[in-house]
Amino acid sequence: MIHRPSRAGAVFAASVALSAPGLAAASSHREAPAIARDPAADNTDLYAWVEGGNLVILASYAPHQERAGGPGFHGLSDDVLYEVHIARGPSSLEDALTYQFRLSTAPYRASDPAALAPAPSGGEELFAQLAGGAQTYTLTKIEGGSATVILADAPVVPPNIGRRTNELAYRIAGGGYPAFATSSKFLKQMAGGEGRAWVGPRDDGFYADLGRGSDLAGLCPLLSAPHPACAARDGLAGFNVHTLALEIPLAKVNGGSAPTPGASDRQTLGIWASASRRKVRILRANGKEDGLGPWVQVSRVGLPLVNTWIIGLQDRDKYNRAHPRDDLANFGAYFLNPMLVRDAEFAGLYRAGQPLAAFDPEALKQGRTDLIDTFNLKPAALGGHAIETFGDVLRIDLGMPSGFPNGRALTVGADHEQTDVTDAVLSLLLTGALGGAAGDGVAANDAPFLPAFPYLATPWEGATQGHLRP
Numbered sequence: 001m002i003h004r005p006s007r008a009g010a011v012f013a014a015s016v017a018l019s020a021p022g023l024a025a026a027s028s029h030r031e032a033p034a035i036a037r038d039p040a041a042d043n044t045d046l047y048a049w050v051e052g053g054n055l056v057i058l059a060s061y062a063p064h065q066e067r068a069g070g071p072g073f074h075g076l077s078d079d080v081l082y083e084v085h086i087a088r089g090p091s092s093l094e095d096a097l098t099y100q101f102r103l104s105t106a107p108y109r110a111s112d113p114a115a116l117a118p119a120p121s122g123g124e125e126l127f128a129q130l131a132g133g134a135q136t137y138t139l140t141k142i143e144g145g146s147a148t149v150i151l152a153d154a155p156v157v158p159p160n161i162g163r164r165t166n167e168l169a170y171r172i173a174g175g176g177y178p179a180f181a182t183s184s185k186f187l188k189q190m191a192g193g194e195g196r197a198w199v200g201p202r203d204d205g206f207y208a209d210l211g212r213g214s215d216l217a218g219l220c221p222l223l224s225a226p227h228p229a230c231a232a233r234d235g236l237a238g239f240n241v242h243t244l245a246l247e248i249p250l251a252k253v254n255g256g257s258a259p260t261p262g263a264s265d266r267q268t269l270g271i272w273a274s275a276s277r278r279k280v281r282i283l284r285a286n287g288k289e290d291g292l293g294p295w296v297q298v299s300r301v302g303l304p305l306v307n308t309w310i311i312g313l314q315d316r317d318k319y320n321r322a323h324p325r326d327d328l329a330n331f332g333a334y335f336l337n338p339m340l341v342r343d344a345e346f347a348g349l350y351r352a353g354q355p356l357a358a359f360d361p362e363a364l365k366q367g368r369t370d371l372i373d374t375f376n377l378k379p380a381a382l383g384g385h386a387i388e389t390f391g392d393v394l395r396i397d398l399g400m401p402s403g404f405p406n407g408r409a410l411t412v413g414a415d416h417e418q419t420d421v422t423d424a425v426l427s428l429l430l431t432g433a434l435g436g437a438a439g440d441g442v443a444a445n446d447a448p449f450l451p452a453f454p455y456l457a458t459p460w461e462g463a464t465q466g467h468l469r470p
Contacts, residue, residue, distance in 0.1 A: 029063035029206075029236075031308045032316035035299045039063060040077035041275035043301035044241050045206050047455075048271045048394050049402035049409030049418075054195060055253050057246040058456060059084055059273035059301075063204070065240040067459065068466035071128055073159040075135065076199070076242050078103045080275050081295050084246065086253060087270035090387045093325040097253065098142040101199065101244055103156065105135045120169075129161060129169040137199050139190065150190040157181045157200025160240075162463025178458040187453065195248040202243045202456035203447045205410065206304075208422045209440045210235025217347045220441045222355050232441025238460055238467055244273075245454035250398055259398035263383030270393035272302035272324055297321050302392040303375060304408065304421040309429060310334050310371075324391025337366045340429050349430075359431045374428060375405055382406060413451040415444040 029044050030036040039062050047058040061082065065074040076082065081100060088096040109122030109132040120130035135158075139151040158170065160181070166172040172180045181200060188197050209232045212218045220230040251258050259267045277298050278291030299320050301307070311319045311334050322330055345361045348354060373379060376387040377395050382405065387395070396407035403409055404419040411418050423439050447457035 032299075032320050033313070034317045035320055038277075038298060040075070041080045041277060041298050043273055043275060043299045044204065045304065046271065046273050046301045046394055047205075047408045047410060048269075048396050049407040050250065050396070050398060051247075051412070053250055053258075054247045055250055055269075055396075055398065056453065056455065057084055057248070057271065058243055058454065059245075060202070060204070060241040060243045060456075061275065061299075062242045063239070064236075065201070065204075065242075065459075066467065067160070067238065067240055068462040070159075070161065070462060071126070073128065073161070073462075074201075074240070074242070075159070076103050076156070078105050078135075079289075079291050080277055082244055083274045083276070084244065085272050085274065085393075087393060088253075088255060088268075090265040090268065090385070091389060093270055093323075093389050093391050093393065096143070096255070099246060100140040100142065100147075101137050102140070103135055103137045103199075104153075106132055108132045127169075129158065129165050134158070139197055141190075141194065148192070150192060150194045151188055151197055154188045154197065154199070155186055157186050157198075159201055160459045160461045162461055164463070177461070181458065182450070182452075182454065193249065194252060195246065196453060197247075198243075198245040198454045200242065201240050201459040202454070203445070203459055204236045204239045204241045205417075205445055205449065205456045206236055206422075207234045207416075207442050207445045208236065209233055209442050213440060217344065217349065219439075221439045222349055234442045234446055237446035238465070240459040243454065243456055245456075247453050254398055262399050263385060263397055264399050265385050265387060267399055268377065268385060268387065268395055268397045270302075270324070270389075270391070270395055272300055272391075272393045274300040297323075300324075300392070302394050303405070303425075305425045306392045309340050309425065310338060312339055319392075324393050325389070327391040335371050336368050338364070338368055338371070338429050340426075341365050344430055356430060364430065364432055370432060371428065374434070377406055410449045410455050412449060412455060415446075415448045 030042065035042045042061060042063055044060045044063045049056055061076060062074055081102060084099040085095045086097040087093045111117055111122035111124050113124040123131055125131035135156040136153045137156055138149060138153060141148050141150050160177050166177055170180065186198055186200060190197055209219055211233060220232045253269060254267050274297050276295040279293035279296050282290045302324060307316055307319050311331060315331065319331060341361050341364045349356045350359060350361045351357060372390050376390060377383050377385040377397065383397055383400055394408055396402060400406055404421050404424055408421060409418040420443065424434050428434050449455050449457055
């Protein structure tokens with residue numbers, strides 16, 4: 001049971017337009033030493049919100065994908081177990097539901113290069129999109145200790161390479177890649193009325209000024225005179241990720257019944273996503289490898305920016321391998337005594353004449369039970385919940401309007417999230433309130449979100465939309 005002092009963040013307004021600085025890195029992109037070397041298993045962002053009669057969950061992986069990054073294009077790994085975890089109610093962070101994604105890539109078609117076979121020529125080909133190697137996934141739902149396959153051998157959307165690939169390899173009849181990637185070929189119904197699933201590449205929907213933020217918090221809105229004027233830039237513009245998308249009927253995630261309108265601890269979920277690898281990896285002389293032993297978690301994400309702006313570098317690998325149920329015991333000191341405030345003070349952001357001069361860093365350095373209360377939706381403006389557990393999970397009350405920190409919602413058909421989480425989390429950390437006087441200067445994504453599932457924008461095309469100059 002969590003002790004909840006009276007210091008709850010009463011300053012919040014759930015619908016306020018929020019702003020604050022982005023100081024270090026992307027939401028959860030390459031945030032820890034070990035996972036930075038394992039991109040296919042690297043969680044980037046997790047979104048969850050109520051849309052109509054469904055809960056939408058988008059779990060993205062494999063950050064900073066250069067769109068022209070062929071011929072071995074980025075993707076998800078057959079050797080990784082990808083999972084979406086859902087806890088239910090106020091008293092436990094154990095999974096009520098688990099969705100497991102396992103991927104399988106077909107081998108390239110074998111052929112003899114001396115046979116002079118006409119193109120495309122299977123495994124001797126120079127272009128992966130002509131040689132086979134299609135990827136599929138199987139989705140398993142675990143509930144009450146019972147595992148059920150709800151989708152088998154569903155195709156993963158291939159990369160957005162260019163017009164010639166669309167015509168000659170993918171054989172797209174009309175509508176181009178955007179319509180192809182969200183067609184019924186890839187939007188799949190799960191068995192038993194479990195909803196829909198989709199897996200494939202997307203534009204990275206997170207936006208922040210990564211470059212200046214990583215340069216010791218040199219964000220444009222925080223640079224008062226005598227610093228020169230500057231313009232904020234989205235450091236994730238033009239990069240792709242891979243996303244696992246779920247659209248689940250509300251009754252399925254709420255234990256069998258439709259949620260009732262209004263705040264309720266019973267119908268509040270805790271959602272997080274993870275990636276795991278086998279404990280032992282054996283490299284074979286024939287170029288193949290085998291994974292043996294139990295699964296070991298190597299990455300996770302729940303709330304945005306926790307393992308970037310709250311957990312210290314010395315513990316980030318440990319954090320990625322821990323379960324949220326243990327976060328308070330293992331990492332509670334980071335939440336109660338946020339290092340980011342001390343870093344901001346060192347950088348001079350609270351000095352006279354600076355944008356944070358109105359705030360007292362001494363009051364923000366320790367005893368920050370308001371962070372725990374906010375993430376657990378305790379303030380009245382967030383529903384006045386009495387959640388008894390704490391961990392890095394994205395809380396969402398199914399009976400309340402979605403909007404961070406009650407879930408994390410995209411503004412459907414627009415170019416921004418309902419709440420700019422970069423601004424919101426940093427404002428909370430540095431000022432004690434979700435609505436603050438600072439910002440990173442980046443207010444929108446580089447592409448509008450889709451009006452329908454899977455919502456994240458079409459991935460950037462390699463042939464004509466690369467980062468290189470003409």
